[in-house]
Amino acid sequence: MALLRWLATARRRLQAALPVARYAVEGASMEPSYRAGERLLVDRRAYRRRPPAVGDVVVLRDPAQPRRHLVKRIAQAPEGVDAGSSRVWVLGDNAAASRDSRAFGAVPRTAIIGRVWFRY
């Protein structure tokens, strides 16, 4: 058990150190853009180069449950001088089947894990 836990931790640390992360989509809140079961390659360093922009699809930590990761689209983000700071508003593309900023409010930029880069 201790070994398994150590392996899980080691894997998490390795994942956190890599510039890209692999994700599998679960649920229907991003349909029709992304469907359940599709695989996403996420660019973890995207927002070191530029601030989050409206229209970006991102993977973020669930504000209610930080170890759970969500995939949503940015609907509002600060622009101009405020662009580097502050919070973004995220929505699911399939509004009827999405729990998003309408439920948990704007999310801090630090909650964003990365930008969805490619589907594979």
Add this chain to the structure above:
Amino acid sequence: MFRTTLPSLAAGALRALDRLAPPQTAHAHCDIPCGIYDPHYAQIAALTVVRMDQLIEALGELPSGAGKADADKWHNSMTRYVLVKEEHGELCKREVRVIWGDYFKPEHAEKYPELHTLVWNILKLGGKNRQEVNAQAAQDLLAQVQRFAEIFWETKGVATKRQPSNQAVGGELVAPA
């Protein structure tokens, strides 16, 4: 809508990597984060089907030569029992389908290889109980739903016990111990 897909060779390589080390999950769910599921409703629905078969049996035949008032009464009761049996047969299927589809994860199915067959049986028996007045089929439905409830609670690490329903129908319900 803007979508980018990797060339197939790179995608193939990543898919291969996924088989070695599974990717993380990006949730795109509509439910609240700790979804609330409970197999209690499915069991109550199955028990209701059992009860309706009992009531239909107890109603007996429409007496030959019954007057209009008696015949109306008999038909009214029969119709109500059949209607409730229809509704609860379907309700049972729906409750089980939701838990199966929304709650259970692939690792649960791996640990309980019987799970998919169990759900399949429940869906079939739900239909059979609507089509027929069949006390045995109703008991079979209840038994399968009880097992489904046990597996559900076990996957949450909760011990269960079978306790008398304490209802006119008799039978047992699976509940957290």
